[in-house]
Amino acid sequence: MEATLDRTLRQTWAFMFRGYHLTRRYISWVIVFNFYALTGSAAVALIGVAAHDHQLTLTLVVGALLWNFLSILYNEIAMSVAYERWEGTLEYTFMAPVPRLVHLAGVSLFALCNSILNTATVLLGLMLFTDITLAGANLGGVVAVLLASSLAFVGLGVMAAALPVLSPERGAEATHIFQGSLLLVSGVYYPVEVLPAWLRPISALSPATYTLAACRRLFGVGDPATTPQRLAGAPLASVLPELGILIVMGAALLPMGLWVFGRVERWAKQTGRLKRTG
Amino acid sequence: MTCPAIQVRDLRKRFHKRRRGSKTTASAEWALGGVSFDVAPGETYGLLGPNGSGKSTLIRILSTLLFADGGDVRVLGHRLPEEQTRVRQLIGRVSVDAAFYKKLSARENLLYTALLYGLKPSVAEPRAMDVLERLGMEERTFTIPLEEMSRGMQQKISIARALMINPPVLLLDEPTTGLDPRSRREVQTFLEDLRRRDGTTILLTTHDMAEAERLCARIGFLAHGRLVAEGTAEVLKRQADAATLDDAFIKLTGARVSDVDTPTTSAKES
Numbered sequence: 001m002e003a004t005l006d007r008t009l010r011q012t013w014a015f016m017f018r019g020y021h022l023t024r025r026y027i028s029w030v031i032v033f034n035f036y037a038l039t040g041s042a043a044v045a046l047i048g049v050a051a052h053d054h055q056l057t058l059t060l061v062v063g064a065l066l067w068n069f070l071s072i073l074y075n076e077i078a079m080s081v082a083y084e085r086w087e088g089t090l091e092y093t094f095m096a097p098v099p100r101l102v103h104l105a106g107v108s109l110f111a112l113c114n115s116i117l118n119t120a121t122v123l124l125g126l127m128l129f130t131d132i133t134l135a136g137a138n139l140g141g142v143v144a145v146l147l148a149s150s151l152a153f154v155g156l157g158v159m160a161a162a163l164p165v166l167s168p169e170r171g172a173e174a175t176h177i178f179q180g181s182l183l184l185v186s187g188v189y190y191p192v193e194v195l196p197a198w199l200r201p202i203s204a205l206s207p208a209t210y211t212l213a214a215c216r217r218l219f220g221v222g223d224p225a226t227t228p229q230r231l232a233g234a235p236l237a238s239v240l241p242e243l244g245i246l247i248v249m250g251a252a253l254l255p256m257g258l259w260v261f262g263r264v265e266r267w268a269k270q271t272g273r274l275k276r277t278g
Numbered sequence: 279m280t281c282p283a284i285q286v287r288d289l290r291k292r293f294h295k296r297r298r299g300s301k302t303t304a305s306a307e308w309a310l311g312g313v314s315f316d317v318a319p320g321e322t323y324g325l326l327g328p329n330g331s332g333k334s335t336l337i338r339i340l341s342t343l344l345f346a347d348g349g350d351v352r353v354l355g356h357r358l359p360e361e362q363t364r365v366r367q368l369i370g371r372v373s374v375d376a377a378f379y380k381k382l383s384a385r386e387n388l389l390y391t392a393l394l395y396g397l398k399p400s401v402a403e404p405r406a407m408d409v410l411e412r413l414g415m416e417e418r419t420f421t422i423p424l425e426e427m428s429r430g431m432q433q434k435i436s437i438a439r440a441l442m443i444n445p446p447v448l449l450l451d452e453p454t455t456g457l458d459p460r461s462r463r464e465v466q467t468f469l470e471d472l473r474r475r476d477g478t479t480i481l482l483t484t485h486d487m488a489e490a491e492r493l494c495a496r497i498g499f500l501a502h503g504r505l506v507a508e509g510t511a512e513v514l515k516r517q518a519d520a521a522t523l524d525d526a527f528i529k530l531t532g533a534r535v536s537d538v539d540t541p542t543t544s545a546k547e548s
Contacts, residue, residue, distance in 0.1 A: 007396030014393030018379070021390075025381035025423070088377040095341045096394045097366035269345045269359070272293050275338070 011098045015106025019114070034118060037068055038125040044189060045130050054228050058221050061132050063188040066215055069119040069146065070153050070208055071179060076111030077104070077157025078175040082164040094274055100262060104161070108154045131228055138218040138233035145214045148243055151250025152207035158257030162264035165273060182206050187213070207249045214242035281355050282316035283447055283479035284323075284340065289313040289349035291335055291503075309335045311503040312349070319446075320477040322469070324484060324494030326527060332503040333483040337451045340481070341371050353447055367395075370440030374452040376432035380425035384410075384435045387424060388442060395443045402442050409438040412471070414464050430461030437465065441472070448472075450482045454489060462489070469493055487523040497523075501531035 023030055041064035048057025084090040093103070126132065160178055163171035185192070185199060186208035195203060203209045216222065217234040225232035236243075268274040291310040310332045317323040327333050338344040339351060342362040351358040353365045378387045385403075392402030410420070413434040424432055433453060440448060450469075454462040466489060472478050484490050490497050491511045498508040507514055507530045511523050518526035 010393045010396050010398070014390055017386075017393055018382075018390045021382050021386045022379060087379055088375065089379060090377075091338075091341070091343055091373070092371075092377055092391075093394070095343055095366055095369075095371065096391075097363055097396070098394055099363075266345075269343065272335075272338075272344055274343050 008099075008102055011102045012106040012109065014098075015103070016110050016113070019110035023114075034121050037118060038122050041065070041068065041122050041126060042129040045126055049130055055221065055226070057130055058132060058219065058226070058231075059216065060189055061126055061130060062216050062219050062221060063212060064126070065119055065123055066146075066208070066212055067183065067188045068122050069115045070149065070211065071183070072115040072118050073108075073111050073150060073153050074157045074160070074179060074182075075175070076114055077108055077154060078160035078179070079164070079172065080104075080107045081161050082168070082172040082175075085164065085168060091275060094265075100265065101258060104158050104258065104261065107161075108157070111154075111157070112150060133229065133231065135229070136220060136226075136231035136233050138236065141218040141233070141236040141239065142215050144236060145211055145218065145239065145243060145246065148246040148250060149207050149211040152246055152253045155250060155253025155255075155257040156207070159253070159260045162261045165261075165264045165268045168273075182208055185209070186211075207246055207253075210242040210245050210249075214239035214246075280319060282352075283319040283321070283354055284315075284317040284481060285350070285352040286316070286336070287314050287350040289336070289339065289351060290347045291332075291339065291344070292347055308503045310339075310346070313500070313503070313505050314349075315498050315505055315508060317479055317481055319479055320473065321496065322473050322480040322482060322494050324482050324490040324497040325500055326484065326487070326490055326497060327500030328531060331500045331531075333500055334451060335503075336500075337371070337373075337449050337481070337483060340449055341369065342366055367443075368445055369447045369449055370443055370445035371449040372433070372436045372440045372451065372453045374455050376424070376429070376436040378424045378432065378435070381423055383421045383423055384427075384438075385420045387435065388439055391439050392442060397443065405444065406438045406442040409441045409468075410434065413437065413468050430457045433457060433461070433465065437468070445478070447479045448481070450480060450484075452484055453482070454484070454486060462486075466493060487527060491523050499527060499531050506530055 041061075044064050045057055045061045048054070048060045051057075081090065084093055156178075160175040163174045165171065167174075185195065185203040186206045187195075187203060188208070192200060192203040192209060217239055218236070220226040220231035220233045223232040223234070265274070289310050290308060290312055292308050313332070313336065315323070325333050325336065335344065339346050339358065340353065342358065342365055345359050354368055356364045356368070358365055379390070382390070388406045389399050389403065392399050392406075395402075407417070407420070411417075415431065415434055419427070419431065424435070427435070433456075437453065454465050457465065469480065469482075470493060473480060480493075482490070482494060494511070496508065496510055497514060498505050499514070500506070507517060507526075509517065514526045514530065515521070515523060518529040520526040520529055
């Protein structure tokens with residue numbers, strides 16, 4: 001039992017180890033991506049500053065931060081198979097005696113660490129461009145909501161990771177289409193009410209919609225008591241409905257993602273698609 | 279009676295090709311059309327065949343990366359694909375192209391594999407270093423990124439990776455293709471030593487007849503997905519009434535010399 005646990009922990013660590021060293025070796029690209037994320041977020045936040053509207057600035061800053069976090073988490077997991085194929089290591093990873101659950105858990109854990117670091121960098125950068133403060137925000141509540149939404153996003157990411165197995169080139173493209181759709185319908189920079197009526201029901205299916213709605217309240221966005229000096233973050237109890245929905249979504253999407261990935265892997269082994277090259 | 283290390287019975291595999299505007303249809307030809315052979319524990323068995331003969335397909339089925347359409351495949355008594363998790367712990371594989379994270383060093387790549395197999399780095403690392411030293415690599419090269427290494431060096435690290443997990447069965451898919459004569463000889467000497475010293479069972483696919491003759495106790499000729507002849511190099515030469523194994527191969531498989539001498543990556547998958 002202890003030996004199995006040791007083995008599982010080492011196998012999970014393998015993906016963290018790999019991710020850390022690849023990040024180190026591709027550090028110039030990591031800096032470029034972080035710079036791009038920061039400038040993109042700052043450009044959006046400055047729209048609020050230009051309008052001299054603190055509430056708008058806060059809305060945009062929270063949207064930019066959360067979208068950074070969720071999109072990196074999703075993207076790292078969704079592209080994990082495509083990355084392995086580009087590196088040429090896909091076959092060796094899939095023939096190693098590592099359970100798929102452990103494999104995907106390791107990939108997800110590294111993606112989570114990567115998202116946290118990237119988001120922290122963007123937050124620090126945004127503080128240079130705007131006068132936002134975190135004083136008064138319910139940061140504990142934000143962490144709780146992000147943890148709950150991470151489960152749902154990991155589930156979506158695992159499901160999307162199966163797409164490059166199905167079709168090496170089109171699959172990678174499809175993961176980005178899906179990511180773009182989430183950005184559009186989840187109310188990242190605007191309320192979902194401004195979406196066309198036919199698109200609004202779809203926003204209810206995106207976990208990001210609930211994450212953003214809950215986190216904005218926990219940061220005090222929309223609360224008249226919020227001032228540039230101090231945010232009026234809502235208590236966690238006020239976002240329990242969103243938290244509940246996110247937990248249910250995570251509980252459904254995570255096993256569904258694993259099931260889809262398992263089915264696709266089986267299909268790929270039957271058709272000969274599980275190979276280095278497309 | 280000793281159980282074969284690798285047992286293949288009536289193995290069949292056919293790939294389905296999608297054609298524009300039509301439903302998925304089965305390929306007309308079998309990549310493997312009923313292949314049967316055994317490899318005894320500690321034996322080095324060579325599988326020779328022209329491009330597209332089914333060698334790589336067979337190796338990928340044994341590597342648990344591909345499901346067969348029919349037949350029975352067992353590795354050390356464990357049936358595939360039912361016991362694929364167990365089989366994965368028993369096999370090491372070296373393929374024609376060294377598949378690594380090219381930006382990472384040899385040491386980082388090897389430690390990653392050790393962790394992936396659930397091994398303690400403190401146990402696996404000395405084993406890998408020992409293999410690399412036996413293959414004539416200097417310790418200073420262990421920290422160099424793979425992308426800065428020659429193909430021969432990369433292939434030696436690929437062998438160290440496969441052996442680090444101490445597998446009783448080694449699958450070698452053209453391990454010396456593209457290596458310079460000196461590196462090729464070092465790898466061949468190492469494989470001879472490995473079989474002698476550790477009793478590792480080796481399934482080797484190669485285009486190099488001299489290599490097959492030197493390393494393999496028995497050789498199977500694969501053509502159009504079928505095993506057309508099997509035996510020691512001497513038996514095969516006698517069977518074909520040929521002076522060399524090259525001649526025997528061409529006579530028994532009907533392959534042209536150009537099919538054998540110019541392996542390409544794109545032609546590997548059959």
